[in-house]
Amino acid sequence: MKQHQIVIDVNKCVGCGLCSKVCVAHNLEIKNKKAGKVMDSCIMCGQCSAVCPKEAIALEGFDDCQIEKTEDIRLNPDAVLHTIRFRRSVRNFKKTKIPQEVVDQILEAGRLTHTAKNMQDVSFVVLDKEKDRIEKMAVKVFKAIKPIADLFSPMARNNKINDSFFFFKAPVIIIILAKDKTNGILAAQNMEFVAEANGLGVLYSGFFTIAANISRKIRKEIGIPKGKxxxxTLVFGYPDVKYLRSTPHKGLEVRYM
Ligand SMILES: Cc1cc2nc3c(=O)[nH]c(=O)nc-3n(C[C@H](O)[C@H](O)[C@H](O)COP(=O)(O)O)c2cc1C
Structure with missing residues (x-):
């Protein structure tokens, strides 16, 4: 693994203290009008570098370049809420292929999603050629455990596990791997937004996620590393269904204290 470290160019530093102000680890101090590190190790969140007006702080050992923010783009809150209200879990897909640029943009949304302690522990497996074979493996796992689920749940009894039970014949499946499940789920939500913005329909396949985690064979096939x-699992495709209205939800349950 590449060594990450913060490098301060004291010639560029003007001692403004912005880096120290945003540092969650209290790892940057201004002494004699120059920024300095208290320790070499921190969570490498990069906020010090992102805020520095003089480009005096760099983070070494990362794979990508920092990008200058040249404009402020603010999402329209009504449009965001409209998207949340009318997005649906899509289980009917057209056969249309998803362009690689769109898949890349969805993956970029996942890669850039924030993680607890800046772990950056999230990785992705895109199922393409192996999609049907891997789905068959999951079908086998679920068929084996179905009799137990049937004992407890009438809904399970009513549910048929067919060959497209997990992926609904969608063209692209992305399995999100992570050490910390929360980090992976956050990535999933951002990926869903970018997919929606591209006119795609998305399904969270919790069932496939379970199958992947409980089956040693599937773990091995998709290459889930130790510790992750x-x-x-996100299922993507162009929707072959049009929803005409929102769905009912329970009322807001909130307490102000
Ligand atoms: C974490 C999570 C896991 C889910 N897993 C599945 C799944 O395995 N199969 C499925 O058909 N739907 C799955 N869903 C979809 C839910 O059933 C769906 O979100 C819910 O019924 C509300 O419908 P809506 O998304 O259209 O609003 C999952 C949703 C979430 C949030």
Whole structure:
């Protein structure tokens, strides 16, 4: 693994203290009008570098370049809420292929999603050629455990596990792997937004995620490394269904204290 470290160019530093102000680890101090590190190790969140007006702080050992923010783009809150209200779990897909640029943009949304302690522990497996074979493996796992689920749940008894039970014939499946499940789920939500913005329909396949985690064979096939688990499986495709209205939800349950 590449060594990450913060490098301060004291010639550029003007001692403004912005880096120290945003540092969650209290790892940057201004002494004699120059910023300095208290310790070499921190969570490497990069906020010090992102805020510095003089480009005096760099983070070494990362794979990508920092990008200058040249404009402020603010999402329209009504449009965001409209998207949340009318997005649906889509289980009917057209056969249309998803362009690679769109898949790349969805993956970028996942890669850039924030993680607890800045772990950056999230990775992705895109199922393409192996999609049907892997789905068959999951079908086998679920068929084996179905009799137990049937004992407890009438809904399970009513549920048929067919060959497209997990992926609904969608063209692209992305399995999100993470050490911390929460990090993977957050990535999933951002990926869903970018997919929606591209006109795609999305389904969270919690069932496939379970199958991937409980089956040693599937774990091996998709290459889940030790220490990671499948956090979520996202099913993507162009919707072959049009929803005409929102769905009912329970009322807001909130307490102000
Ligand atoms: C974490 C999570 C896991 C889910 N897993 C499945 C799944 O395995 N199969 C499925 O058909 N739907 C799955 N869903 C979809 C839910 O059933 C769906 O979100 C819910 O019924 C509300 O419908 P809506 O998303 O259209 O509003 C999952 C949703 C979430 C949030």
């Amino acid at each position: 688990k499948a956090a979520m």
